[in-house]
Amino acid sequence: xxxxxxxxxxxxxxxxxxxxxxxxxxxxxxNRLELYLFKVMxxxxxxxxxxxxxLKLLPNEGPAxxxxxxxxxxxxxxxxxxxxxxxxxxHNHPSAVxxxxxxxxxxxxxxxxxxxxxxxxxxxxxxxxxxxxDGPEGDRTRYLVRGVVEGIAHxxxxxxxxxxxxEVYFHPDYQDNxxxxxxxxxxxxxxxxxxxxxxxxxxxxxxxxxxGRDGIGGAAFASEELSEESESKRPSVQVGDPFMGKLTxxxxxxxxxxxxxEGVQDMGAAGLTSSLSEMAHKSGLGIELNLDRVPKxxxxxxxxxxxxxxxxxxxxxxxxxxxxxxxxxxxxxxGLDAVPxxxxxxxxxxxxxxxxxxxxxxxTHALADAPTYVREGQENPAIAQQRARDLNGLPLPQxxxxxxxxxxxxPNLCSRAPxxxxxxxxxxxxxVLVPGKGDAAILRIKGTGRGIAVKVDANPRxxxxxxxxxxxxxxxxAARNVSVVGGKPLAYTDGLNCGNPETPAGYFELxxxxxxxxxxxxxxxxxVVSGNVSLYNEGPSxxxxxxxxxxxxxxxxxxEHRAELGFQKAGELVVLIGSPEGHLGASExxxxxxxxxxxxxxxxxxxxxxxxxxAIRELIGRGWVKAAHDVAEGGLAVxxxxxxxxxxxxxxxEVRSQARxxxxxxxxxxxxxxxxxxQALLQMAVRVLEQHGLPHQILGQVGGDRLTILMPKQxxxxxxxxxxxxxxxxxxxxxx
Amino acid sequence: MxxxxxxxxxxxxxxxxxxxxxxxxxxxxxVWHTEKNLEGFQAAILPGGFSYGDYLRAGAxxxxxxxxxxxxxxxxxxxxxxxxxxxxxVLTEAGxxxxxxxxxxxxxxxxxxxxxxxxxxxxxxxxxxxPGQVLKIPIAHGEGRYYSDAETLERLEQNRQVVFRYAPPPxxxxxxxxxxxxxxxxxxxxxxxxxxxNVLGMMPHPERAVEGLLGYADGLPFxxxxxxxxxxxxx
Numbered sequence: 001x002x003x004x005x006x007x008x009x010x011x012x013x014x015x016x017x018x019x020x021x022x023x024x025x026x027x028x029x030x031n032r033l034e035l036y037l038f039k040v041m042x043x044x045x046x047x048x049x050x051x052x053x054x055l056k057l058l059p060n061e062g063p064a065x066x067x068x069x070x071x072x073x074x075x076x077x078x079x080x081x082x083x084x085x086x087x088x089x090x091h092n093h094p095s096a097v098x099x100x101x102x103x104x105x106x107x108x109x110x111x112x113x114x115x116x117x118x119x120x121x122x123x124x125x126x127x128x129x130x131x132x133x134d135g136p137e138g139d140r141t142r143y144l145v146r147g148v149v150e151g152i153a154h155x156x157x158x159x160x161x162x163x164x165x166x167e168v169y170f171h172p173d174y175q176d177n178x179x180x181x182x183x184x185x186x187x188x189x190x191x192x193x194x195x196x197x198x199x200x201x202x203x204x205x206x207x208x209x210x211x212g213r214d215g216i217g218g219a220a221f222a223s224e225e226l227s228e229e230s231e232s233k234r235p236s237v238q239v240g241d242p243f244m245g246k247l248t249x250x251x252x253x254x255x256x257x258x259x260x261x262e263g264v265q266d267m268g269a270a271g272l273t274s275s276l277s278e279m280a281h282k283s284g285l286g287i288e289l290n291l292d293r294v295p296k297x298x299x300x301x302x303x304x305x306x307x308x309x310x311x312x313x314x315x316x317x318x319x320x321x322x323x324x325x326x327x328x329x330x331x332x333x334x335g336l337d338a339v340p341x342x343x344x345x346x347x348x349x350x351x352x353x354x355x356x357x358x359x360x361x362x363x364t365h366a367l368a369d370a371p372t373y374v375r376e377g378q379e380n381p382a383i384a385q386q387r388a389r390d391l392n393g394l395p396l397p398q399x400x401x402x403x404x405x406x407x408x409x410x411p412n413l414c415s416r417a418p419x420x421x422x423x424x425x426x427x428x429x430x431x432v433l434v435p436g437k438g439d440a441a442i443l444r445i446k447g448t449g450r451g452i453a454v455k456v457d458a459n460p461r462x463x464x465x466x467x468x469x470x471x472x473x474x475x476x477x478a479a480r481n482v483s484v485v486g487g488k489p490l491a492y493t494d495g496l497n498c499g500n501p502e503t504p505a506g507y508f509e510l511x512x513x514x515x516x517x518x519x520x521x522x523x524x525x526x527x528v529v530s531g532n533v534s535l536y537n538e539g540p541s542x543x544x545x546x547x548x549x550x551x552x553x554x555x556x557x558x559x560e561h562r563a564e565l566g567f568q569k570a571g572e573l574v575v576l577i578g579s580p581e582g583h584l585g586a587s588e589x590x591x592x593x594x595x596x597x598x599x600x601x602x603x604x605x606x607x608x609x610x611x612x613x614x615a616i617r618e619l620i621g622r623g624w625v626k627a628a629h630d631v632a633e634g635g636l637a638v639x640x641x642x643x644x645x646x647x648x649x650x651x652x653x654e655v656r657s658q659a660r661x662x663x664x665x666x667x668x669x670x671x672x673x674x675x676x677x678x679q680a681l682l683q684m685a686v687r688v689l690e691q692h693g694l695p696h697q698i699l700g701q702v703g704g705d706r707l708t709i710l711m712p713k714q715x716x717x718x719x720x721x722x723x724x725x726x727x728x729x730x731x732x733x734x735x736x
Numbered sequence: 737m738x739x740x741x742x743x744x745x746x747x748x749x750x751x752x753x754x755x756x757x758x759x760x761x762x763x764x765x766x767v768w769h770t771e772k773n774l775e776g777f778q779a780a781i782l783p784g785g786f787s788y789g790d791y792l793r794a795g796a797x798x799x800x801x802x803x804x805x806x807x808x809x810x811x812x813x814x815x816x817x818x819x820x821x822x823x824x825x826v827l828t829e830a831g832x833x834x835x836x837x838x839x840x841x842x843x844x845x846x847x848x849x850x851x852x853x854x855x856x857x858x859x860x861x862x863x864x865x866x867p868g869q870v871l872k873i874p875i876a877h878g879e880g881r882y883y884s885d886a887e888t889l890e891r892l893e894q895n896r897q898v899v900f901r902y903a904p905p906p907x908x909x910x911x912x913x914x915x916x917x918x919x920x921x922x923x924x925x926x927x928x929x930x931x932x933x934n935v936l937g938m939m940p941h942p943e944r945a946v947e948g949l950l951g952y953a954d955g956l957p958f959x960x961x962x963x964x965x966x967x968x969x970x971x
Contacts, residue, residue: 153845157876158786160748243746243789333768334745417848424847424876426944427784429752434951444949446755559949736842 008032012039018371025366033304033352033360037367040270040308041277044535047370050501051533054511057518062527064490064555071195072116072266074529075188076490078555080448083190085119088127088183088456088495088551090534093224094237095180099147103180104155104240105215108312110184111161112266115249116315118194118256119186122430123443124156124423126166126182127456127495127549131175131542133411133734141170142734144178149735151240152182153422158242159249163423164431164441164454170411171460176539181495181532183456183551187445194256196265196279198318203340204276204287205324207331208248208314211271212297214239215310225500225536244313247334252315260327263318273307273367275316276342277350281364289342291354303352303359318344375501377508387465389598391584396662401716403593407634407666408641408727410592418731437646438564439481439630442556451559453487456495456551459633462601464545465586467509469601471516471548476609476670477632478552479524483613484628484673486562486620487554489524494531495549499538509546510535517548523606524613526552563620563628563675566646570703572627572676574651577612577689577696580636581659582667588633589666604670608694612671615692622688624681631672637665637709639674644707644720645727653700654710661711676702737966740767740777742807742823744798749784749820749943756943757781760959762966769801778966779816780807782823784876784941794837794879795825804830816860816962817935821877824927824937833930833937834892835884837877841920845878850918850940852926853903856896859933860965864957870906871954873940875918880939882921882928889922900927900938 009019012035022030022038030038044050060068066083067075073087091106107124114121128148131141145168156163161184198204215238255261263283267275272289280287291306301309317338319327324340331338345351350367352360397403407413420435432451433442440455457478463470479489496513499506521528537544556562567574584590585599619625631639636655644650655664677685682698689696707723709716741753743766750766757764764781767774774780788797798804804826811817811832819827827833840846849872854865865871884892892898902917902924917924919939927938945955 150844157845157847157878158746158748158789160785241789243786243791246746246748246786421848422845424845426847426874426876426941426950427748427752429755429944429947429950432949432951 008035012036014039018042021371025363031360033307034362036304036308037273037360037362040273041367042370044533046270046274048533049370049372050535051496051510052372053374054514057514058528059521060527060529062491065527065529066190066193068529069531072113074491074493075117075193076529076553077190078450078452080450081190082445083188083193084185084452084553085114085117085188086183086185086493086551086553087113087530088181088493088549089113089532090179090181090495090497092177092179092497092534092537095148096178098237099144100151100154101237101239103148103151105238105312106180106182107152107155108240108242108245109268110182111159111245111249112268112315114184114186115252116194116264116266117186117188118192118264119188120253121161121184121186122428123185123441123454124161124163124182125454125456125551126152126163127458128166128168129174129179129460129547130170131178132172133170137175145734148180149419149422155240155242157424159246160427162425162427162431164425164443165435165456167457168416168419169460171545173464173542173545176542177537177544179497179537179544179547181549183493185454185553192256194264197263197283198279198344199262200285200344200346202318202344203324204342204344205317205319205327205338206294206314206341207251207317207338208336209241209244209311210295210297210337211306211309211311213301213305213309216305216308225538227540238310238312240312247336248313248315251331251334251336252317255317255327255330260319260323261317262320265316267314267316269310271308271310277364277367279316280344280350281368283344286345286347286349286351286364287342288345288351288353291352293339293341295337295339303354307352375507376504377511378504379508380505383465386598387600391599394584394594396660397593400661400665401718403666404637404641404718405726407589407592407638408723409730411730412588413634413638414730415727416731418735432559433485433564438485440485440487442485442562444559449558451556453482453485453554453556455481456549457481458547458549460545460547461586461591461597463513463547466601467512467546468516469603470546471513472520472604473601473670474548474550475517475520475524475526476604476606477630478550479526480613480630482552482554483617484563484630486617487556488617489526489552489554491527491529491553493551494528496531497534497537497544497547497549499543501535506543513546513548520606524610561621561623563626565629565643566627567643567649567651567676567702568627568647570649572678572702573682574653574674574676574699574702575685575696576672576674576699577615577694578669578672579695580655580657580664580697582635582663582669584663584667587666587668589635589662602669609671611692611694612673615689615694616673616675618688619675619685624685625675625677628673628675631674633668635666635668641707641723643674645724648705648720649702650704650706650720651700651702652708655699656712658712738763738765738777740765740774740780742767742769742780742782742803744769744787744801746787746789747783747785749941752943753781753783756946756959759946760963762963767803769803771803772806774806774810779962780810782819782826784821784823787822787826795822795829798826799830808832811935814932814934816965818861819937820941820943821939824939825879827935827937832935833928834888835882837879838881838883839879840881846918847876848874848918850875851903851905851916852900852940855901856899859899859929861936861958861961862899863964864961870903872952873942873945873955875940877939880919882925884922892928895931897928897931898923898925899929899936902926
């Protein structure tokens with residue numbers, strides 16, 4: 001075995017040292033099928049072998065946590081007997097080669113994860129990253145945007161789960177490798193939480209669509225860099241069927257409601273292999289699968305194809321003793337297959353039987369415990385140079401009024417309505433704050449006065465220039481967005497998207513990102529309860545910036561007290577929490593106006609962040625504040641313009657500072673929140689800010705149909721109609 | 737006063753319809769599409785969604801569901817039958833309402849608020865509205881462009897069978913007047929009734945517009961009108 005690789009190992013693409021480890025674990029050479037079982041289960045996508053040691057740094061416990069990482073999704077308690085399950089998951093590589101189906105099955109997969117916890121899915125969010133819209137590469141980007149949006153709409157709309165929020169960001173480094181992460185939130189009774197467990201001798205049922213030759217080896221494909229040959233991996237992309245997905249969902253949840261099942265598991269990445277071996281491993285048992293019983297869509301499928309297929313809309317259900325027939329009857333009502341394909345055994349092995357013969361037999365712990373890697377990371381020196389660039393000599397633009405219009409019309413700041421109008425964001429009649437109306441979406445919990453706020457966020461420019469700071473900002477900002485609508489953040493899910501961890505720069509970015517998240521988690525008291533790691537996101541020319549997509553769920557105990565982002569009442573005063581002076585480093589302004597991606601992102605003060613969020617929640621909770629907005633990319637001027645748009649209501653603002661005008665208007669800084677308050681309540685509101693030790697300024701007053709900003713040496717003015725015109729158009733051209 | 741909300745495989749606004757009916761104090765029950773008996777129900781709602789995945793054509797397969805014979809019987813007896821969104825598509829496919837719903841002129845699914853003008857206030861679904869009242873109700877569909885041949889269209893207009901028409905927003909702060917018709921429907925048609933006035937189909941979702949908490953109130957009179965009409969018959 002020294003020197004050259006056995007042909008089989010070469011074919012499977014397994015590193016020699018991992019092959020030796022497999023031989024050691026088995027005590028013999030694996031056969032071809034067994035080797036492939038290891039290949040998919042030891043892929044980064046299934047095993048987290050590069051990220052697991054780092055992920056241990058993240059806090060995952062808290063008073064609201066009912067289920068932390070390790071199950072199909074995390075679950076938090078929201079009171080009155082209710083809980084929410086949520087998780088984010090990536091579907092980047094499939095979406096790069098087949099955007100419609102890649103995105104659609106990403107949505108389908110994350111919905112099944114939520115259903116597997118026994119939760120009714122009530123909301124979808126997504127986080128998308130694409131390359132350039134301009135220049136010769138723009139055509140491919142537009143093709144991908146249209147395809148991905150169509151895929152999300154196709155699946156989410158039909159299955160009847162509202163898409164209530166999301167974010168999209170364009171950056172050249174996503175040119176080779178777009179990102180498509182989908183998050184789902186589900187509602188359940190806290191005492192009906194299900195896990196991926198089964199007891200000895202129980203039959204294990206396969207429920208849902210039949211198995212075909214689609215998505216074969218998808219998990220492994222997700223764990224490689226994209227290349228010119230990736231187009232030929234189209235068969236690795238699964239095909240989604242939201243209609244079957246809906247029926248599978250209904251059968252699963254009805255079976256749980258009728259208390260027919262003891263364990264539930266989604267059949268997602270690595271299909272039968274992953275779902276059954278993981279369930280057995282978590283149950284401390286073994287499992288014997290009979291491939292002859294697996295419902296098949298096509299004839300002549302061999303064991304390898306059956307084991308690696310990622311056909312969609314399949315679930316694993318373990319009936320309670322004596323309820324097998326009830327489960328079969330229920331599935332038959334919906335026209336679905338429900339077949340006992342396996343049973344739990346005492347010997348802790350994953351045994352696969354076909355035509356009466358054992359075709360694979362592997363210890364379950366061997367599949368579950370992939371080797372882990374701790375590598376040496378090193379920053380790409382070019383990034384350090386970009387960060388060190390001196391921005392003091394930056395020329396000041398002549399026309400600052402025009403600059404705001406340019407920013408509003410730039411791809412990362414313009415209206416997202418052309419995207420979210422294609423998603424049904426109201427089915428289920430729980431959406432209190434629809435997309436475009438608030439910094440986070442709000443969903444009510446029927447039968448209670450409670451609601452949840454949800455938001456997913458990440459700033460790739462910050463993360464590119466300073467991965468650790470970028471990750472801290474991502475969590476801080478997602479939590480801030482939840483707080484400014486009135487929600488108390490409870491926990492988060494993280495979609496960590498990075499480049500190849502086997503390169504020093506890629507590993508540096510991954511480890512710094514997780515370190516930043518860990519620091520912000522601890523400082524803000526927010527545990528992670530679920531997540532996903534997607535590595536190898538790079539192609540021939542570009543590696544993505546580290547992109548930690550953070551999805552925060554928060555609680556509103558009294559839905560009456562909530563805020564949206566738009567100015568609503570003329571005469572109210574506009575107050576800023578934080579300083580009016582922003583930083584130009586890593587800002588969107590620097591990129592859009594000066595074509596520069598340079599400097600250091602602002603350093604977050606996490607203690608002040610926590611106080612700012614607590615203060616705005618208190619102001620909203622007392623019923624004093626109905627309009628609040630996070631000051632993010634584009635700075636103060638863009639945030640003010642955004643507050644004018646929802647109700648076409650302007651404001652007059654005065655900014656007193658000797659700082660550079662562009663830093664005042666467009667510079668970025670963390671922990672800043674704009675809100676409005678009635679004059680009669682101003683004193684009390686200010687007292688709350690003082691009690692929390694927060695810097696603040698009263699900036700001006702809501703009213704009229706223009707936004708006016710008075711600066712020490714100039715007066716800037718825009719009609720709200722002109723702001724809207726600039727902001728509305730750009731994505732309409734991509735998605736007419 | 738019991739209303740059947742028909743559940744086809746792939747329906748997804750069924751629970752929302754039940755919620756809205758119960759909110760106004762009507763009894764509502766989900767009825768699976770294989771049911772062959774609607775005895776005891778005074779009205780039926782065919783809810784929105786993607787019945788049978790909208791494969792073949794929106795609403796085209798649902799018309800073969802066993803329950804449709806009973807829906808037809810209810811309609812013939814003069815009981816209120818409502819099709820919302822996909823339910824409207826099913827009613828036209830089943831021949832209970834004239835015309836067809838084609839792909840939106842923008843060729844994609846669109847979810848947003850639209851404004852509707854109420855053209856009839858003498859129907860079991862509209863007595864709670866003022867003539868000419870403009871309502872804000874959300875839409876969520878990809879195939880909502882009402883189409884019929886010229887003769888049918890003229891008959892619809894002459895018989896005053898157009899109940900709801902897309903209209904410009906009442907003030908410019910609430911949106912732009914241009915493009916107020918979201919899907920290219922002929923004569924801005926958003927909802928119609930049959931000649932007898934008891935079978936109504938509409939693309940917008942009144943069941944999503946019954947609570948101030950969610951930002952709407954204009955769908956509520958639709959359901960209170962229905963309740964009144966059923967009580968009047970029941971009394």
